[in-house]
Amino acid sequence: MNGKEWKNQHSFLTDANVCDWKGLTCNDAGEIVSLVLENNNLQGTLVREIGALGPNLEELQLGMNKIHGSLPSELGLLSGLTTFDVFDNNNITGTVPTELSLQFLPNIKKIQLVGTSIVGNLDPLFCTVDTENNAARNISANCFGTLVSCSCCKVCCDSAGNNCRVNEGNN
Secondary structure, three states: OOHHHOOOOOOOOOOOOHHHOOOEEEOOOOOEEEEEOOOOOOEEOOOHHHHHHOOOOOEEEOOOOEEEEEOOHHHHHOOOOOEEEOOOOOEEEEOOOOOOOOOOOOOOOEEEOOOOEEOEEOHHHHOOOOHHHHOOOEEEEOOOOOOEEOOOOOEEOOOOOOOOEEOOOOO
16 A cells, blocks of 8 residues: 555564554454554555454554545455544545445444445445444444435535534434
């Protein structure tokens, strides 16, 4: 993702232990549980290999970068994910893959898709009849208008990711 142009190199691809790289958090077993690289000039597509981070990854925050293309279905391999944030990456396109859904990510609590060019109906992915779990979810998307449908989104914005409003019925 064009690492040489990142704002902060964070010791990536050095001899430092991966658990010492800034932006990554590991558990006691040395497995990555959090990857936070927001506003760091990441450029490119999210590769399928992201799924190799496995079920221990809980947080993936890549907002405010220059990520483009579609989201890989391998995100569904991150079954422990609680936070997925790609806010303000307006060149992320396509639909959300089925694998990025409650079926594959049962622990997901926060999904931030505002400011992307994602289209489609998010209801079958995230808006289940399980109201107890939905109440704890915080889903934000560009669901003002016709390009994205999301009846359970807490925040809806226009297609540019602006003019956001809180959906009062989804608390």
